[in-house]
Amino acid sequence: MRDETSPVPKPRTTGTAEPSTLQMLEARYKKAQEVSQVGSWEYNVNTNSFWGSDEGKRLYGLDPDADDFSAEEVMKLVVDEDRETTSQAMVDLLENDKPYDITFDIIPKNSPRRRTIHSVAEVERDASGRPVRVTGVLQDITKRKAVEDAYKEANLRLANIMEGTHVGTWEWNVQTGETVFNSIWAEMIGYSLEELEPMSVHTWEVLIHPDDLRQSGALLNQHFEGKLPNFHCECRMKHKDGHWVWVLDRGKVITWTEDGKPLMMYGTHTDITENKLAEEKIRELLADRELTLKEVHHRIKNNMNTIASLLSIQANSLKEPLAISALEDAKSRVKSMMVLYDKLFLASNSGKISLREYIPALLDEIIRNFPNGRLVQVKTEIHEIIMDANTLQPLGIILNELVTNVMKYAFPERNNGTIHVSATKCESAVQISVQDDGIGLPEYMDFDKSTGFGLQLVQSLTLQMKGEIRIIREEGTRFILGFKV
Numbered sequence: 001m002r003d004e005t006s007p008v009p010k011p012r013t014t015g016t017a018e019p020s021t022l023q024m025l026e027a028r029y030k031k032a033q034e035v036s037q038v039g040s041w042e043y044n045v046n047t048n049s050f051w052g053s054d055e056g057k058r059l060y061g062l063d064p065d066a067d068d069f070s071a072e073e074v075m076k077l078v079v080d081e082d083r084e085t086t087s088q089a090m091v092d093l094l095e096n097d098k099p100y101d102i103t104f105d106i107i108p109k110n111s112p113r114r115r116t117i118h119s120v121a122e123v124e125r126d127a128s129g130r131p132v133r134v135t136g137v138l139q140d141i142t143k144r145k146a147v148e149d150a151y152k153e154a155n156l157r158l159a160n161i162m163e164g165t166h167v168g169t170w171e172w173n174v175q176t177g178e179t180v181f182n183s184i185w186a187e188m189i190g191y192s193l194e195e196l197e198p199m200s201v202h203t204w205e206v207l208i209h210p211d212d213l214r215q216s217g218a219l220l221n222q223h224f225e226g227k228l229p230n231f232h233c234e235c236r237m238k239h240k241d242g243h244w245v246w247v248l249d250r251g252k253v254i255t256w257t258e259d260g261k262p263l264m265m266y267g268t269h270t271d272i273t274e275n276k277l278a279e280e281k282i283r284e285l286l287a288d289r290e291l292t293l294k295e296v297h298h299r300i301k302n303n304m305n306t307i308a309s310l311l312s313i314q315a316n317s318l319k320e321p322l323a324i325s326a327l328e329d330a331k332s333r334v335k336s337m338m339v340l341y342d343k344l345f346l347a348s349n350s351g352k353i354s355l356r357e358y359i360p361a362l363l364d365e366i367i368r369n370f371p372n373g374r375l376v377q378v379k380t381e382i383h384e385i386i387m388d389a390n391t392l393q394p395l396g397i398i399l400n401e402l403v404t405n406v407m408k409y410a411f412p413e414r415n416n417g418t419i420h421v422s423a424t425k426c427e428s429a430v431q432i433s434v435q436d437d438g439i440g441l442p443e444y445m446d447f448d449k450s451t452g453f454g455l456q457l458v459q460s461l462t463l464q465m466k467g468e469i470r471i472i473r474e475e476g477t478r479f480i481l482g483f484k485v
Contacts, residue, residue: 043071043134045094050074059115059140061108079105079114093123094131103141116145168269170204174253174262177201188247188271190240209236209244216249223253224262231267234276246276301338308334329404329454332369336400339365340392353392355385355423359399363421366400370407372415381422385430387485394461395432401454402434402479410438410477428484435478441471
């Protein structure tokens with residue numbers, strides 16, 4: 001049994017009892033144990049019993065008024081999976097003086113709440129070396145253990161992510177140059193960490209491609225100056241066997257010095273060599289495809305030019321006016337398609353052309369075929385409307401027919417005149433207008449009634465575009481074509 005009574009303090013001269021120094025020290029010691037959740041205990045080898053301090057008894061849920069507890073009573077509070085280890089630790093201490101420093105879980109008496117305890121102890125022996133008493137301290141580390149477990153779990157999860165994604169990591173003290181890499185970072189370029197020692201930022205500077213070093217240095221400075229929220233750079237690293245490995249280097253300064261300088265920076269390396277090779281292959285394929293498309297357009301244009309020349313030669317060999325006119329019309333239609341292919345050949349966005357670029361060029365080609373072309377004034381109001389070749393081809397033929405019709409029949413009494421062509425778009429609806437200030441189209445001529453090939457062709461192509469076309473006979477003639485894109 002342990003006597004924990006304190007000496008009776010001497011009364012003050014005023015008659016008021018004053019705590020003794022020992023009492024004050026004991027009170028402070030108990031308070032410190034409560035605050036730190038540290039208790040003390042003793043194990044009496046001869047009686048196989050334990051004594052515990054107030055904090056020790058509180059942690060175990062033992063009777064605060066009891067002095068001693070049997071070893072069996074105390075060991076029952078240790079969880080089953082830790083009981084054997086805890087008992088063996090005591091045996092090792094008593095028999096072999098093995099350090100007693102253990103962590104185990106308990107379920108306090110009359111409480112379902114599991115607690116984690118850390119305890120250290122030393123053994124006292126008599127003159128013959130026999131163990132007499134074991135004195136120790138214990139501390140409730142449940143909260144700390146939970147934090148440590150969560151930290152270990154987070155680290156394990158992070159390590160698994162790094163392993164699964166094969167991402168290299170680096171830590172850099174910007175002020176000292178001290179750098180830490182993980183093993184994946186080194187393996188990415190064919191090394192082990194031991195081969196790269198001693199490691200510093202110089203290790204990275206030696207292995208990176210000189211051209212990329214300058215680029216990454218510039219990006220780092222922008223990040224340090226706050227112009228970039230993160231450091232992000234694609235660079236080449238020299239592999240151990242001599243080839244270059246493309247890596248995506250990312251990082252961010254996490255801590256700064258008191259005077260605002262970058263201190264600790266953390267980041268990752270990801271091997272993107274396969275992606276870069278695939279990108280290069282795609283660029284080569286696209287370049288080949290673009291070259292092939294331009295060659296096709298060029299050959300089609302040349303073939304059309306040959307056809308137009310043949311039609312012209314055939315027309316010159318004839319004397320019948322109607323036959324000559326038909327061949328000239330056919331030649332004009334071929335020329336209009338040549339303008340489209342010429343624009344497609346020059347277009348940077350293959351297959352798509354702006355009407356603002358296409359229509360004026362088409363009009364110039366049509367007007368040029370007529371002797372009075374220089375006397376006819378052409379005004380345009382073309383909005384920036386992008387269309388693909390499938391829509392532009394029938395549209396070009398329609399414009400060719402309408403403008404050719406104007407040049408042939410609108411100005412019979414005079415050589416000069418004005419043609420106004422506009423193209424506007426509202427949401428998905430496009431409207432094309434061709435207007436002249438000529439003599440006007442006779443009332444009997446209409447798309448539904450006409451027997452002429454030109455107007456029939458316009459009507460057919462308009463239906464093909466799922467559009468509508470109408471004629472307005474005011475101050476000349478105005479054709480309005482509407483369709484959706």
